[in-house]
Amino acid sequence: MSSFVLNFPLFMIILCLVCAAVGTLLPRAAARTVSLSLAALCLAAIFCVFLYVYGAGQEFEYRMGHYPHPWGNELKIGILESLFGMAFSLVLFLSLLGGKDPLDRLVEPGKGRFFYVMADLVLVALLVLVYSNDLFTGYVFIEICTLASCGILMIRGNGRTVLASTRYLIFSLTGSGLFLFGVIILYNITGHLLMPDLKEAVGALTASGAYRFPFLASVSLVSIGLAVKSGLFPFHLWMADTYGEAVPTSSAILSGLVTKGYAFFLVRFIFDVTGPDIFWQSGVQNVLFAMGAAGVVMGSVGAIQENNLYRMIAYSSAAQIGYIYMGIGLSADLGLTAALFHILLHALTKPALFLSASRLSARMGGALKFRNLQGAGYYEPAAGVYFTAAAFSMIGLPFTMGFISKYLFGLAAFRASTPKLVLTLLVLAVSTVLNTFYFARTVLRIYNAPKKPPAERQPAKDLPSYIIAGALFALINVAVGILSGPLTDLLGYGLSLF
Amino acid sequence: MLRILWDSRIQSAAVILFAVGFTTLLLNRNLMKKIVGLNIMDTAAYLFLTSIGYIEGRLPPILADGVADASAYVNPLPAGLVLTGIVVSVSVTAVLLALSLRLYKRYHTLDLDTIYRIVHEEAEERE
Amino acid sequence: MIADVAELLLLALLVVCGIAACASKNLMVSLIIFMAYSIIMSIVWGLLKAPDLAVTEAAVGAGVSGVLMFVTLNRIRRIRREEAKDDEETDI
Amino acid sequence: MKKRTFREWLKAWDEGEIDFSVPGPGCPETPGDAASSGDAADDRPAPKDDAAIRAYARRFRDREAALFRRIYPVMVVLIVAVISVFLLRVVTELPPFGSADTPANSSETIRRYLEDGLSETGAVNVVAGVILDYRAFDTLGESHVLFTAACAVLILLLSSEKQSDSLRVREILEKDAVLHTTGRVLIPLILLFGIYIVLCGHLGPGGGFSGGAVIGSALILYSLCYGPERVRKGLNLKSYRVTVLTALLFYSLAKCYSFFCGANGLETIFGPGTPGNLFSAGLILPLNLAVGTVVACTMYGFYALFTEGTV
Secondary structure (H helix, E strand, O other): OHHHHHHHHHHHHHHHHHHHHHHOOOOHHHHHHHHHHHHHHHHHHHHHHHHHHHHHOOOEEEEOOOOOOOOOOEEEEOHHHHHHHHHHHHHHHHHHHHOHHHHHHHOOOOOHHHHHHHHHHHHHHHHHHHHEOEHHHHHHHHHHHHHHHHHHHHOOOOHHHHHHHHHHHHHHHHHHHHHHHHHHHHHHHHOOOEHHHHHHHHHHHHHHOOOHHHHHHHHHHHHHHHHHHHOOHHHOHHHHHHHHHOOHHHHHHHHHHHHHHHHHHHHHHHHHHHOHHHHHHHOHHHHHHHHHHHHHHHHHHHHHHOOEHHHHHHHHHHHHHHHHHHHHHHOOOHHHHHHHHHHHHHHHHHHHHHHHHHHHHHHOOOOOEHHHHOOHHHHOHHHHHHHHHHHHHHHOOOOOHHHHHHHHHHHHHHHOOHHHHHHHHHHHHHHHHHHHHHHHHHHHHHOOOOOOOOOOOOOOOOHHHHHHHHHHHHHHHHHHHHOOHHHHHHHHHHHHHO | OHHHHHHOHHHHHHHHHHHHHHHHHHHOOEHHHHHHHHHHHHHHHHHHHHHHHOEOOOEOOEOHHHOOOOOOEOOHHHHHHHHHHHHHHHHHHHHHHHHHHHHHHHHOOOEHHHHHHHHHHHHHHHO | OHHHHHHHHHHHHHHHHHHHHHHOOOHHHHHHHHHHHHHHHHHHHHHOOOHHHHHHHHHHHHHHHHHHHHHHHHHHHHHHHHHHHHHHHHHO | OOOOOHHHHHHHHHOOOOOOOOOOOOOOOOOOHHHHHHHHHHHOOOOOOHHHHHHHHHHHHHHHHHHHHHHHHHHHHHHHHHHHHHHHHHHHHOOOOEOOOOOOOOOHHHHHHHHOHHHHHOOOEHHHHHHHHHOHHHHHHHHHHHHHHHHHHHHHHOOOOOOOOOHHHHHHHHHOHHHHHHHHHHHHHHHHHHHHHHHOOOOOOOOHHHHHHHHHHHHHHHHHHHOHHHHHHHOOHHHHHHHHHHHHHHHHHHHHHHHHHHHOOOOOOOOOOOOOOOOOOOOHHHHHHHHHHHHHHHHHHHHHHHHHOOO
8 A cells, every 4th residue: 555655756746737727717816825835735745655655665666647668658667756856846836935035026026926837847747757757748848848847937928028938939949959959869779768668678779789879869869968057158048047037936936946857758768768778888977067067167267257136046047957968978977966956956946046146136126237236135034045045055164065075076077087186176176166266246235334224225025924934945955965974875875876 | 882872862852951951940030930840840750751661662551351461561650750750840830929919919029039029129128 | 652752741841940930030930930930730630530639729828828928029019119109209 | 527535426326326227118107206306306306517527428328238239149140150050070080971870860769669658658659659658748848938938928918898990800800601600610620630649649740739730720720710709618717717726737747657657666647548549658647638638728829818818
């Protein structure tokens, strides 16, 4: 009977779809309640799944229908999948909880409920990307994710948001096209779409040496397609405009969840379709590593040039995506552990940064230039503290998750080849210095003595929910930073089971 | 090599169309053209997928008179996948069209470069 | 033999239409060529023994997305015309 | 530009006087942003070379933008050339076209779909069996892609104000005898054809998606001939939402039931029936109906939103 728990992912996916459909009929407040309870329920349910899978110490294949894997769709329920499902639900819950105020202020009247519908759809797409055992299902839900995140962006409805979401959509669709073509080639040479069969067929192909070039092409198309969609370095240009224009809550969801979902799907692809060894023979990882390293540096350089708070955080986001792909390209075991840890770190930190920044800026009358934010930390103490905590984590100060992440990257680098070691250490050093510069500048600004109080002191709306959400973000960050052992062990264990 | 390309000419045509659509999607500044390019790119990918399932001299996968013999019909799976894909691309097209309509209402042009310039000038005026 | 020639002709037309739809300057022309492209594509799918796809592409690709594009273009033209009218009024 | 020490550069950077922002939309349109920057400018003595720095930054940015504009097409053409050569080489190395022995065409998957599909799903049209039974989860996702797109278009184009700009054109259209007569003949035929495609999706080519699109185009034609008000009598925003919602809910819950039964090894109450009959193939017929409803409503909804700004 305890294996009944394995049905929970299916129930959660269907529940999300039902809630999204029902949400179109509800008023805004009710839709918000539905979304919040949905995310909380997902968190609880997936926690149960996680406990069960951890106890069993193995992965389960869950048939979607009566037909097992070469024929029908399937889910794969494992430790890492459940961990990331939990993390994504948690971050969505906290972002929605803390991000009510900017939504109320900035969304076009009468359309607030659609934001929550889109949030439900993003959640279901992420859950499927995490759990799906089928590449084509992955493609379909990647498209749901793209369209829903585009909806989340354009909900603000002014000209520049619409422009930014058009740009985002075009970039993202380019990525989907490449991904789709890669999947098609893979289907052509193997005859399968489900990951277990694909892995077997790919192993046989590599052993026999047949279709080497098409296989290489399909792996690179899939990797590059997903990288374009998460906004890796040469394709990061949409980020600054998009996050700079959108409602901060949307930016939080997009940067914290959507781009990470694609990165996690790439990790799934590497492990469940090609297998790490074959992927590392293909040479694609070097391209990802180079793009990631360049992304870290260019993102940080972009951030240091910005005078606008949101755009600075956006560039920092581009740099963090670079970190994730750098880890994926670094090495199969430790590098991927670092990349997965960085996904968690960024998912937990960036929403906190966006939400705190939005409160600080709202208190200063909507100012976004740094010089106008002087002293905001005094008027909005909670947001100031949370922002500082998140910024410290991004810099990588001790006792935060960022420190552990940098430590893991360093550890992974020492096991890699010499050029990669040198490059990784160089990138880590440069990015830490640049990060320190721009985040320290911001933190010093908001705690600099104000020359005069802000012109209009806006009443603090909906403060308790924001305080709880921000406190949870900061607490988790620090707690994991101090007690990182269990989590990194878990990631390594999950990877070994993959 | 050209011989092989000629033998699988449908797939070669699909690749050419994919490249044409991709170029238009990235290079053309007009939004409407970008949408057309996107559609051509998607259908080219689907054409490629469908051509995988084609087998010379077999029937469409609709079981005539209940004859269930795998050597009589073409591969049904690519058709099913493409069916899914077509609906995905029409949804994306609708969203992009709605976005371009909104942009036109606001900026009175479909040219993305011009829109960027207008936005930039507006931002500088505000400062 | 005839089928081969027809297939070749259709493929050539498909590529030509695809390129022409992307290359033509006039948006309306481009849309019309695009709809022709979709119809040819649906015939090619028919030749490839996928009747489901042929029906769907004819209804969705050539039908609904074409109509949506036309409607959008029509709205855009209407907006442009109204602006021209407004300008005249303000001139007077 | 006079030379500055590192300290001065640092200070200028910290004050936000150096602006190298990349071309693209400027800073956000936040209420009060412009006002408060004016405030701050008042109490801060402007540096002497402020204007010069700004002009320099703007020149820099323009130059960068021009460079970007020149490099970008070259880059794209290069990338596309590389990709197409790459893909053409892939085509030459792929399994031959039209052969039965390719990995994709000779796998056990296909054999089961074709040989046992009829007895397992009851669908004569194997494609319908594949997408609505074997790989039903994909198709569930696909309907929700459509739903997501419908919501996104609603966000963008739903407006409360009445758009009366097309009244004159519509009056002409509504009085047009040719259009009316053709419509009276054609629309029922198209509708009937659409319903046939939906209902017989498991027996022949077609199914919920194509049939729904045909029904949707019949609705579009009706709205063109007789005006959207006539359609709105039957299908206003509320009933539109309720219809789509009911169909989607039915779809999700029915599939949830069948997934649940399948995964836990239970028998569903929907058997395959007698293949070839209209009422056979278990859930496929009702699912086709639900999908057809969703697609028809969504397609008409797109059209109505694009023309009228409401459904």
